[in-house]
Amino acid sequence: MFGRKKHTLISSPEAHQEEAQQPRLAPKSPSEAIKPMAAPPPPPRLRRRRGGPLSILSGVLTLFVALAIAAVFGFGMLEREVTADGPLQNDKVVVIPRNTGTGEIADILKREGVIEQPLLFEVYALVSRQRGQLKAGEFQFKAGTSISEAIDTLAQGKAILHSVTIPEGLTSEQIVARLYENEILSGDIMETPREGTLLPDTYKFERGTTRQQIINSMQAAQRQALTQIWQRRSSDLPIKTPQEMLILASIVEKETGRADERTRVAGVFINRLMKRMKLQSDPTIVYGLVGGKGTLGRGILRSEIEAATPYNTYVIEGLPPGPIANPGRAALEAVANPSRTKDLYFVADGSGGHAFAETYEQHQRNVARWRQIEKARAAETPDDVDRVEPESEGAVPPGTSGSLNQELRGSTNVARGTLPAGRARGFDASEGTDKDPLKNKSYDLNSPKNVPVLSDP
16 A cells, blocks of 8 residues: 655754754743743844034034134234234324225334234224224324224324414405415315405314315304304394394404404494494405405505595495405404494504594594504604505505594504504594594584585495
8 A cells, every 4th residue: 555655854963963962951841831931132223324413513513612712812812912012112193194095004103113013903903893994194192002002093083183273353365375374284275265254263173184174164164153143133233134244243353352342342333323424444445455465554545535435434334345354253243242332433542442432522532642642652762663654645644643534443453452562553544634523623423414425436
C-alpha cells in the first residue's frame, strides 16, 4: 500500500553540536505560562536638523550682543579721545570760509593747530550727527580745545561778533561811506538808500556779512520803529502821516544832540506848524545846497537864505519834501510825543544846549546874550578859530551870531557841543539880511497874519 511518505530531516553533525551546546530551559510553571510579556523599549529620539528659524534667530541675537558690546567699548574709547585736551597752547581765532565741507574744516583746524587728528574729527562729527551742521564764520578756540568742543563751537555757530555803530543824524550817503570804511564787511551796496530810510544804531555782525545785508537790516529796523512809534503818537499833532513825522524828526535830529531837550525842540516846531509859522531851520538850507554830503563847509550865503528852494524852510511853508538825515529812535519819539509848551523860539546858550522862549522879546534877550558869548570867545582866540571863511562877499560869516533868523538857534555844531569853548562855529543864517529880527522890526512873527508872503519854490 502506498502510504504517506515520512520525510526525515537529517541534520548535519554541526547542527547536532549547536543543539547540544544550547542550554535546556526548565519547564515553565503554570503561573509563569500565563504571565504577560514585557513592553518593548521606546524608540530612540530623532535629532532635528540644525539651521532652522530658531537657530538663525539665536545666531543673530548672539551677533547683536557681541556688536553692542564692541560698540559700547569702541564708543567709550572714542569719547575719551574726542574729549581729551587738544594741542592748542593759546587762544586762537580761525576763519572758516563759506561752503566748506567737513573734511576741509578738519584740515583747516589741523593746519591752525586746533586738532591733531582730522579723521577722528570727521568720524565724531558723523557719529554725533553734526556733520552737516558745521557753520562758517570767524571762531575763537580756547587753549586746549578738544575735538568735541571744536565741533560744538562750529555747530552752535558761536562765531565772533563785530559791530558797526551808525550815529544819529547822518545822511544816507554818509552812512554808505562809513560802511565802506569797515574792512570786515564785504561786498558792495547796490544803491544809496533814500534819505531817512535807515535807522541809526549799533549793528552786530559776523565776518563775511555784506554791506548790503547791513543796509537791509537798517531799513527793516527803521520800518519797524516808524510803525511802532506812529501808532503811539499824540492824537492832536499837525502831522498827518508817518513820512511827515520822519521828516520833522530828521530836522529835530540835526538841531540838537541833547537827549534832555529833544522833546522841547520838537515842541517848538510843532507849535510853529500849528501857527502856520515857517520853521526857518538852518540844516534844511544846508541839505538843499549839498544834499547827502551833509556838510556845507562854510557859512551860508545871504543869497542862499533868500533862494526859493524846496528845502529852504526860510522860504517855504511847512515841512520840506523829504527828510534831511536819518533820525534815531529818540528823535522819532520826541516828534510823536513832544513837550507841551508854548515855546516858539530857541537859540544856543553857550553850554551845548539852548535857551527857549515863548515870546519874541524873550528871544531877543536870549539872542543878545548868545552874541556876547560869541564875542568873548572870539576875543580869546582871535587868530585860530576853527572856521571856514566865506567864499564870496555877502556870505554870512560863521561864528558871528547864534540866533536862528527871528526865532530859532545858532549853528548845529554849537548846539551839539562838538567844538571846544573858544572854537565855536555858531552863526545865524539870517544875520545881515532883511530878515534879521534885530534890524527889521516891520513885522511880528508871533502873528501869522504879519508874516511876509514869500514866493513858493
